[in-house]
Amino acid sequence: MKIQFLGAAGEVTGSKHLITTDHGKKILLDCGSFQGKGLETDQMNRELSFAPEELDHIILTHAHIDHSGLIPYYYKQGFRGSVICTHATRDLCAIMLADSGFIQEHDTQWFNKKRARKGLPPVEPIYTQKDAQHCMELFIGVAPNRKLQIDNNLKVKFTNSGHMLGSAVVTLEVDEMGTMTRIGYTGDIGRPGNYLLRPPDAFPQCDYLITESTYGDRLHQDKQGAEDELLRIVKYTCVEKKGKLIIPSFAIGRTQEVVYMLNNFYNEGKLPRIPIYVDSPLAVNATDIFRMHYDQFNAEVQQVMENDTDPLDLEPCATLKM
Ligand SMILES: [Zn+2]
Known part of the structure; x- marks a missing residue:
């Protein structure tokens, strides 16, 4: 061989x-x-x-x-x-x-x-x-x-x-x-x-x-820190300043992760209903494929799905707690 x-x-x-x-x-x-x-x-x-x-x-x-x-x-x-x-x-x-x-x-x-x-x-x-x-x-x-x-x-x-x-x-x-x-x-x-x-x-x-070793020499950012930072920026830009949230993303995987995080913010009452635009036909089509393979999602997503059957849909399920 x-x-x-x-x-x-x-x-x-x-x-x-x-x-x-x-x-x-x-x-x-x-x-x-x-x-x-x-x-x-x-x-x-x-x-x-x-x-x-x-x-x-x-x-x-x-x-x-x-x-x-x-x-x-x-x-x-x-x-x-x-x-x-x-x-x-x-x-x-x-x-x-x-x-x-x-x-x-x-x-x-x-x-x-x-x-x-x-x-x-x-x-x-x-x-x-x-x-x-x-x-x-x-x-x-x-x-x-x-x-x-x-x-x-x-x-x-x-x-x-x-x-x-x-x-x-x-x-x-x-x-x-x-x-x-x-x-x-x-x-x-x-x-x-x-x-x-x-x-x-x-x-x-x-x-x-x-095997690959692309990130072999790097430490990844802490998950909670990244979530808090995203929520802070979105609240400041879209709630306080009444701006728009546009996601000009072509990345498959990352786009769906961001949409899922935003959806969780709604569900947990941390964000009000704000319009969100995912500016990528590819990312939108890929989201449909994600929906076809929900069996591959982790335990946390499965748990969220008990109350929210489509966590990649941005319809809010809770009102904002101020
Ligand atoms: Zn890859």
Whole structure:
């Protein structure tokens, strides 16, 4: 077996790790885009270190674009294997990859206008919204904690990693001529204190572990401090100064956490009814997918749901205690 690290090594985006088994099977763990370096990133994303049509499977830890964003590009380049992930990751990818395709098309249009002024020929977007929609036919959703036999020599299991809706640690069992090797791949790991999601579960023992270390050298801010600060700012801006609360967010996960916190402030009587605008069609669509997967929420959210069946809906359930 050979393992190659094709991204997220020495940097934090572009997660892609290629496993080639002794049987010649090629399995890619995550298929993320490089992000954040402008034109240089586009070139890095277009470079292929193997032929996508040779790839048998992509196994996906979660839907964030730096872990999933190149699947439509590989599809466009001939990849027709399977993309295996949890059900929630599949549902989120359906909207997030299409949105990414839309952005690629628009960015390229703008870029081509500039090129035309210099007399240069137009370039094609790395992939389009259509490519992103078509690649969804390759997705296979699996429930967490169930072992899926992919073929005679390959099994996979997903264990909740608490990082975003649907995120999971992948455990891959590879049988090579009777020798079993278990590979653990964490993707991004969540924290126990997530407002919505269950804390990460312990994943099975493995022979080799591939892991991220993005926040390995940092201490996170205390949860209560962040909540108090949010409430103070919203009360000052929207209640005292009669301002508007606009959330111009494209972040999946964080947006829903903020909406949930605001909803709890209403329920606890700490905030009155104020209009809130989430300025992102993607975030609004993602909220619908969160609603479809309430079973993945933590005990605290389940408890809130006993009195408030939709904690991601901003209708207030209590009046303000002044
Ligand atoms: Zn992530």
